Amino acid sequence: MTDIIEFETVTKSFGALTVLDRFDFRVRQGEKVTLIGPSGSGKSTVLRILMTLEPFEGGNIRIAGQSYHMPDGKGPFRATQAHLFNIRKHVGMLFQQFNLFPHMTVLRNITEAPVSVLGLSKAEARERAMDLLAMVGLSDKATFYPNQLSGGQQQRVAIARALAMRPKVLLFDEPTSALDPELVGEVLNVIRKLAEEHDLTMIMVTHEMRFAREISDRVCFFDKGRIVEEGPPDQLLVRPSHPRTAAFLAAVLGESSRPPLPDDADRQVSRNGPQPHPDTPAQVLGRAGAAA
Numbered sequence: 001m002t003d004i005i006e007f008e009t010v011t012k013s014f015g016a017l018t019v020l021d022r023f024d025f026r027v028r029q030g031e032k033v034t035l036i037g038p039s040g041s042g043k044s045t046v047l048r049i050l051m052t053l054e055p056f057e058g059g060n061i062r063i064a065g066q067s068y069h070m071p072d073g074k075g076p077f078r079a080t081q082a083h084l085f086n087i088r089k090h091v092g093m094l095f096q097q098f099n100l101f102p103h104m105t106v107l108r109n110i111t112e113a114p115v116s117v118l119g120l121s122k123a124e125a126r127e128r129a130m131d132l133l134a135m136v137g138l139s140d141k142a143t144f145y146p147n148q149l150s151g152g153q154q155q156r157v158a159i160a161r162a163l164a165m166r167p168k169v170l171l172f173d174e175p176t177s178a179l180d181p182e183l184v185g186e187v188l189n190v191i192r193k194l195a196e197e198h199d200l201t202m203i204m205v206t207h208e209m210r211f212a213r214e215i216s217d218r219v220c221f222f223d224k225g226r227i228v229e230e231g232p233p234d235q236l237l238v239r240p241s242h243p244r245t246a247a248f249l250a251a252v253l254g255e256s257s258r259p260p261l262p263d264d265a266d267r268q269v270s271r272n273g274p275q276p277h278p279d280t281p282a283q284v285l286g287r288a289g290a291a292a
């Protein structure tokens, strides 16, 4: 299988802070990859660069064989809008906060870009949108406005909107983290269906470890802008070989798999650093798998 995404020695800084330092990363066509790791380790930055929302200073990225550099070798900082647009058309992205247009109906949210960017007729765009709304289980909400929908429904519309552009790569930046717990399942079900039924390449940043184990071909553990360890989910999430991966998983799985404690409000630490926990990742994920 060919690599649809290639990062070669990519460097990205915010002022004095180097977030990615000669970062290499490849994703195969159709692969489902999950990025996990502590807060601030650079996971979202990777997605935002891929979506051309952030420039980078060094190295190169290719997506679907197309370089982020201009054909004359000029770096991505100096790429024209037309060049960036050509790259961006391969990629769709789901954000934590859905980012639907509040003044447009659900249908218009989905048809707007296919009509204005891809040049589809209104009828073609509508047909595509209605098929996608059926896929995400929201055929009856086409005329609603975003504020008339639950968070889970809004995120499902956002998925339909991204798919309407027929991207080759779909990026998910913690797509369920802004949702009430009871709404998480419906969004994960749609993503699960996408992963099972489509050859779409998917890269996801998530703290939903059980879900990551279920849908990913590969999980990458990030720390300080580097992939410290990567592998199939059953290996990395269950039998991590790097101590930092093991400590991170113990903290995250420990937090999500036990009932809340009275002092939880003061602890807010699980994503920021490892915390000791009596369970191993294998025990916790094993229990989760048994319960599912």
Ligand SMILES: Nc1ncnc2c1ncn2[C@@H]1O[C@H](COP(=O)(O)OP(=O)(O)OP(=O)(O)O)[C@@H](O)[C@H]1O
Residues within 6 Å of the ligand: 014, 017, 019, 037, 038, 039, 040, 041, 042, 043, 044, 045, 046
């Ligand atoms: N626009 C920005 N300006 C300055 N610093 C930024 C900006 N965006 C991100 N950073 C910094 O870059 C680092 C990496 O951020 P990033 O959002 O990629 O981390 P992350 O691993 O996705 O974290 P989280 O899990 O909390 O979303 C952090 O230290 C963050 O504060």
